[in-house]
Amino acid sequence: MGGLIFAAPSSGSGKTTVTLGFLRAATRMGATIHSAKSGPDYIDPRFHEAASGAPCVNLDAWAMTPDRLHALAAGHGDLIVEGAMGLFDGAPPAGRGATADLARHLSLPVVLVVDCAKMAGSVAPLVAGFAAYDPSVKVAGVILNNVGSPRHEAMLRHALSFEDIAILGIVPRDATLAHPSRHLGLVQASERADLETYLDRAADVMGASLDMEALLALAASAQSIAATSAARIPPPAQRIAIARDQAFAFAYPHVLDDWRAAGAELTFFSPLADEGPQEADFIFLPGGYPELHAGQIAGASTFMQKMKKAAENTDIYGECGGYMVMGQSITDASGTAHQMLGLLDLATSFQRRKLHLGYRHLLGNHGPLAGRWAGHEFHYATTLHARGAPLFRATDAEGTVLPDMGLCKGCACGSFAHLIDRVLP
Numbered sequence: 318m319g320g321l322i323f324a325a326p327s328s329g330s331g332k333t334t335v336t337l338g339f340l341r342a343a344t345r346m347g348a349t350i351h352s353a354k355s356g357p358d359y360i361d362p363r364f365h366e367a368a369s370g371a372p373c374v375n376l377d378a379w380a381m382t383p384d385r386l387h388a389l390a391a392g393h394g395d396l397i398v399e400g401a402m403g404l405f406d407g408a409p410p411a412g413r414g415a416t417a418d419l420a421r422h423l424s425l426p427v428v429l430v431v432d433c434a435k436m437a438g439s440v441a442p443l444v445a446g447f448a449a450y451d452p453s454v455k456v457a458g459v460i461l462n463n464v465g466s467p468r469h470e471a472m473l474r475h476a477l478s479f480e481d482i483a484i485l486g487i488v489p490r491d492a493t494l495a496h497p498s499r500h501l502g503l504v505q506a507s508e509r510a511d512l513e514t515y516l517d518r519a520a521d522v523m524g525a526s527l528d529m530e531a532l533l534a535l536a537a538s539a540q541s542i543a544a545t546s547a548a549r550i551p552p553p554a555q556r557i558a559i560a561r562d563q564a565f566a567f568a569y570p571h572v573l574d575d576w577r578a579a580g581a582e583l584t585f586f587s588p589l590a591d592e593g594p595q596e597a598d599f600i601f602l603p604g605g606y607p608e609l610h611a612g613q614i615a616g617a618s619t620f621m622q623k624m625k626k627a628a629e630n631t632d633i634y635g636e637c638g639g640y641m642v643m644g645q646s647i648t649d650a651s652g653t654a655h656q657m658l659g660l661l662d663l664a665t666s667f668q669r670r671k672l673h674l675g676y677r678h679l680l681g682n683h684g685p686l687a688g689r690w691a692g693h694e695f696h697y698a699t700t701l702h703a704r705g706a707p708l709f710r711a712t713d714a715e716g717t718v719l720p721d722m723g724l725c726k727g728c729a730c731g732s733f734a735h736l737i738d739r740v741l742p
Contacts, residue, residue, distance in 0.1 A: 319539030320396030321457070321532065322355070322427045324404040324416045326443060330432040331462040333361055334494050335486070336399040338523030339532065340368040341516045345524070348533055349394030355416045356401035357676075357693040357737060359567040359604070363506040365399070368516050374571055376423075379407065379414025379676050379714070380691035380737035383422050384547040389571055390423055391544035395536040398425065404447060404454070408676050408714035417454045424540040426457035428485055428532065433473055434463035441476040448482055457535055460486035460527065485535075486527035494519055505566055505606075550739050552581035553632065553685030558594035559601045562587040564614060565639060567604035569737065588614055588642075593623025599632045599685070600624070602639025604735060608667045608698070611647045611655035621658060628660050628728050632684060635731030637696055640723065641665045643731050648701070660729035664701040671699050677734050678716070679709040683725050689740035694722075694733050708732045 323339070325332045336352070343350055351371040354362045358375060365373035374389045376398065381389070390396055400416030404427065407415030420427050429447055433440055440461070448456040459477070464470050464487050477484060494515075496504070506512055523529075550572055557576060559568065565588065577583060586592040589610055594600045607614055614620070627633065635643040644663030648654045652668045679690040686708065708723030708730045723732025 318392070318395045319536055319541055320390075320398065320423070320425050321536045321539060322398040322400055322416060322420050322425050323430055323460075324400035324420075324427045325430045325432075326447060327403045327406075330430050331488070332399055332430040333364070333496070334519055335430050335460055335462065335488065335523060335527075336397065337364055337368045337516060338519035339527060339529075340365060340397060341520035342524035342527070342529060343397075343533060344369050345520060346529065346533075350397050350536075351392040351394055352397045352399070353390060354399050354401070355419050356414065357695070357735065358401065359569075360505055361399060362570075363566075367506050367512055368520075372570065375569055375737075376419055377414065377691075377737055378418035378422060380693070382547065384545045385738060386419070386422050387542060387545040388547040390542045395533075395539075396423075396425070396542060397536065400427075404429070405450065410715055413714070414676070417451060420454050423542055426455045426535055426539055428458045428460060428535070429456055430460045430462055432463050433461045433469070434465065434490065437469065437472040438476040440473050441480055444477065444482055445480050448480075456482070458483035458485035458531075460488060462488045463490045464488060465490050483531070485531055486523070488522065488526045491522055494522060505563060507563060507566070548739070548741055549575035549578060551685075552576035552579050553634070554581070554598035556582045556584070556597040557599045557601060558584050558586060558597035560588050560594075560603060560639065561585040562589040563605065564589055564607045564610040565603050565605045567637065567735065568601070569735075572736070588617055588620040591617040591619045593620050594627060597627075597631060599634070600627055602633070602635040602642055602731070604637030604639055607638040607642050608647055608649055611649050612653075614642060615655040615657065624658050625660070631728055633660065633729045634686065636735050637733050640731030640733060641698060643729055661724045661726050661731065662702070662704040663724060665698045666701050667698060669699040670697040672697055673733065676714040677719070677722070678712045678714075678740075679722065679734055679736070680711075681709050683708055683730050686730065689742075690734075690736050691738050691740055692734035692736045694735070696733055698733070709734065
């Protein structure tokens with residue numbers, strides 16, 4: 318099966334809304350599709366799954382090998398990919414890992430979603446420039462988003478009539494399609510009580526505004542994505558207990574699938590429901606938004622007691638938000654400090670926010686996390702103090718040496734990095 322990629326000139330162009338509406342509308346039509354998100358993203362994929370009813374994977378052209386990308390991209394039906402940032406925006410210095418890289422690896426056509434709210438005739442040189450910039454990336458069509466009126470549409474169509482580019486959709490300006498957001502992006506799918514209403518509304522708009530038949534035909538005509546075998550991430554233990562709720566939602570499905578494929582037994586528990594882990598050989602606290610639930614976590618006595626007891630002889634690993642919960646305290650945006658597990662000598666704060674963002678090359682020397690990893694860091698927490706043995710040596714995407722990341726103490730370890738894939742020797 319083939320597929321296509323919805324990309325854009327920049328972030329904020331509307332490709333998420335277009336993708337979600339297309340997925341729900343195509344599913345209504347009976348199309349057999351599945352979806353993916355380009356790059357390190359935990360939130361959009363869960364919206365994709367709600368829209369289509371099919372699993373959504375992350376495809377990261379910076380962190381994953383071509384074989385790994387093909388293995389994850391192959392599936393039942395055509396693949397619909399939502400790009401990240403602008404089409405050619407990737408890691409410095411040369412933009413590696415951009416959506417364009419993914420288009421090259423998978424030989425998929427690109428449909429460019431352009432926010433036309435503040436332009437008319439200028440749409441033509443913008444689209445023409447993107448289409449001609451790299452011959453190895455096929456821009457097969459354009460969707461004109463945020464079109465204000467029939468007159469505005471006529472101006473856009475006239476400007477593009479001189480370009481050899483298909484117009485595959487005219488999406489009207491519609492305030493009801495706006496997403497609520499917070500500092501790391503969209504509010505999670507599980508937090509929207511109106512999710513189904515929103516997705517149906519998006520499908521109604523996109524079904525009427527996009528050339529659905531042409532888009533589905535474009536996906537079907539693309540080069541078939543051949544399933545390949547690729548190295549998987551070995552499980553850290555046989556029995557793995559994983560925190561899962563709105564405070565601990567950022568676990569990559571491909572990582573959990575790798576562990577299952579190797580025969581590991583996965584169980585889940587909710588700290589927000591004051592649940593502790595079941596008996597396990599390894600406990601994983603994923604990232605999420607613990608700072609929004611810090612008071613509830615601090616008061617979860619069963620969770621606290623069982624985690625502290627488990628730490629006596631069970632390996633515990635935390636990523637980003639999970640790492641912060643393993644520390645002594647989290648100070649929320651109002652300045653209130655909430656006591657956490659105290660498994661690591663770490664204190665963090667959201668009262669003083671600072672963005673930490675970028676891909677990371679990581680070298681670990683602790684148990685199942687030993688070896689080389691490709692990861693990503695994205696958070697606004699300020700570290701008040703962090704004392705102890707580090708978990709990873711780190712460099713950024715350009716190879717610049719960074720301070721060591723994370724902490725280890727006894728059976729507990731964690732860092733702000735989200736691990737995407739293991740890097741083979």
